[in-house]
Amino acid sequence: MKTLLVCEYREGKLLDSTYELLVFADRLGAERAMVLIGSDAAPPAWDGTVYLADAATCGEYNPDVHKRIILDAARRAEADCIVFLHSSYGWDLAPRVAAALRAGQVSEIVDVVDNGFVVGCCNAKMRRTVTPKSGKTVLTIQAGAFSFQGPTQGTPRLERIEVEGAASLQEFAGYEPAEKKDVDLTRAEVIVSAGRGVGKKENIPVIETLAKALGGELGASRPVVDAGWLEHSHQVGTTGQTVAPRLYVACGISGAIQHLAGMKKSGFIVAINKDKDAPIGEVADVLVVADVMQFVPAFSARVQK
Numbered sequence: 001m002k003t004l005l006v007c008e009y010r011e012g013k014l015l016d017s018t019y020e021l022l023v024f025a026d027r028l029g030a031e032r033a034m035v036l037i038g039s040d041a042a043p044p045a046w047d048g049t050v051y052l053a054d055a056a057t058c059g060e061y062n063p064d065v066h067k068r069i070i071l072d073a074a075r076r077a078e079a080d081c082i083v084f085l086h087s088s089y090g091w092d093l094a095p096r097v098a099a100a101l102r103a104g105q106v107s108e109i110v111d112v113v114d115n116g117f118v119v120g121c122c123n124a125k126m127r128r129t130v131t132p133k134s135g136k137t138v139l140t141i142q143a144g145a146f147s148f149q150g151p152t153q154g155t156p157r158l159e160r161i162e163v164e165g166a167a168s169l170q171e172f173a174g175y176e177p178a179e180k181k182d183v184d185l186t187r188a189e190v191i192v193s194a195g196r197g198v199g200k201k202e203n204i205p206v207i208e209t210l211a212k213a214l215g216g217e218l219g220a221s222r223p224v225v226d227a228g229w230l231e232h233s234h235q236v237g238t239t240g241q242t243v244a245p246r247l248y249v250a251c252g253i254s255g256a257i258q259h260l261a262g263m264k265k266s267g268f269i270v271a272i273n274k275d276k277d278a279p280i281g282e283v284a285d286v287l288v289v290a291d292v293m294q295f296v297p298a299f300s301a302r303v304q305k
Contacts, residue, residue, distance in 0.1 A: 001030040004051075004079035006070060008089050009038030010060065011175065016148060016187070017085040018044055023146040024083060027112045034156075035073035037066055047154035051076060053161040060175075061089070064168035067096045069161050074101070076159065079136070086140040098138040105138040106130050110145040110242060110261070120238050127238075127261065144186030144242040147265060185236065190216025190247045191263075193236055194224050197252020197273060197292050201229040207251050210296050213303040214247070221253045237262035252292040255280030272296065 005021040007014060014036070025032040035051040036043055038060060043050040051073035070093065074082055082097055084090030086108045098105040111118035116131035117139070185191060192211035194204055204224075211218045220234040236243055237259040248266035253259060255271075255278055263269070264283045271284035272292050281287040288295060 001028060001080045002078055003028065003030040003032055003081045003083055004070070004074050004077045005032060005034045006082065006084045006090070006093070007034055007036040007044070008085060008087065009036060012038075014038075014042065014044060017087065017143065019148055019152070020141065020143065020146045021083055021085065022046070022152065023148075024109075024112070024141050027146065028081075030081065033073070033077040033079065035070055035161075037069055043156045043158065044152065045154055046152040046156060048156055049077065049159060050156040051159050051161050053163050061172050062168050062170055063092055063096060064170060065163060066093060067100065069163065070097055071100055072161050074136075081136070082138050084138070084140045086142050090140045094138050094140050101136050101138070103136040103138050104132045105140075106132060107140045109139055109141045110238075142242055144244060145265075147244040148187070185217055185219055185234070185241045185243050188217040188243065188245050190214045190249075191219045191236065191243055191245045191266075192216055192249040192251065193219030193221060193234075193253060193263075194230070194251050195221040195253030196223040196227075197254070198224070198229075199252075199293060201227070203293060204229055206293065206296055206300075210249065210251070210300045210303070213300045214249070216245070216247070216249075219243070219248075221259050222256070250280055250284070251296055253280055254278045255283070 003025045005025060007018045033049040037053045043052060053069045084094045094105060106117050108119055109117045113129055116129045118127050118129055121128050192207055194207040198207060208218045218234055219236045220230045222235060222237055222239060224230055225232050225235045238261050239258060242262045244265040246267040248263050248269045250271045260283055269284045270286045271280045272288045272290060272295055274291055276289045
C-alpha cells in the first residue's frame with residue numbers, strides 16, 4: 001500500500017499534525033510520501049519523497065488549487081490512500097479529492113485494526129470498524145488519536161509541483177483565529193482530569209492545583225462539563241478531545257467507555273477513585289483507592305515540595 005500524506009502549513013509554519021500523519025502511515029505499514037503546499041514552505045526532516053508546491057500565487061489556501069496539486073501528487077506517488085488530518089482543512093478538501101477520484105472516504109479515524117479503520121458513531125458513543133472496498137481511498141484521522149512523536153530526522157527527496165496558471169473562482173482572504181480560551185489538550189505532556197467524584201464545582205480548583213504542580217493542564221470527564229463545572233474545551237473523550245500525554249491523572253472518574261477511548265493511549269495513567277472496581281482501573285498503571293478530596297491535596301503538597 002502507498003499513502004500520500006497531506007501536510008498542513010499555516011502562516012509560515014508546518015503544523016505538528018504532520019507527525020501524526022507519519023505515525024498513522026507507520027501503523028498501516030505503508031509506503032509514505034508527502035505533499036506540502038505553502039509559500040516558502042520548509043519540508044519536514046525525514047527520509048521520503050515530498051511533493052512541494054509554492055502557493056504564493058493563490059494565497060495560503062484555495063480549495064480549487066490545492067485539490068489540483070494533491071491530485072497531481074497522488075498521481076505521481078501512485079497513492080492508494082490519501083490521508084488528511086480531520087481538521088477544517090481536511091474537512092474541506094478530503095470530499096473534493098474523493099469526488100474527483102471517485103474514491104471512497106473514511107472520516108475521523110481513531111484507530112487501525114487488522115480488518116479496517118475504527119471510527120466513532122452514534123454521536124461518538126459507540127465505535128465501528130470500516131473496511132473500504134478495493135481501489136483508492138481518502139482518509140481523515142482524528143487529531144490526537146495517533147500519538148505525536150515530534151520532529152524526525154533525515155533529508156527528504158523534493159519534487160516540485162508547478163502552481164502557475166491554476167484557475168480558481170475563489171480567493172484567499174486570510175485567517176481569523178477563534179478566541180483562545182484554553183490550551184490544546186492534544187499537545188499537553190501532563191493532564192489531570194476531574195470527574196464526577198470530585199463532588200461539586202467548588203472543588204475543581206483542588207484538581208487544578210495538582211495540574212499546575214505537575215506542570216500540566218486541567219481536563220474533565222463529560223459529566224463535569226455537562227454539569228457546567230468546566231467548559232467543553234477541557235473535555236477528554238470521544239465527544240471531547242482524544243489525548244495521549246506522557247502522564248494522565250484521573251481524579252474521581254469511573255471510566256465510561258467514551259472517556260477511556262479518549263485517553264487510554266496515555267503513556268502512564270494514575271487513577272484516584274474510592275471504588276476499587278471502577279472500570280478505569282482496567283487501563284490504569286496505578287489505581288489509588290482513596291477519597292479524591294483527601295488524597296489530591298496531600299499529593300499536591302508533596303509535589304510542590
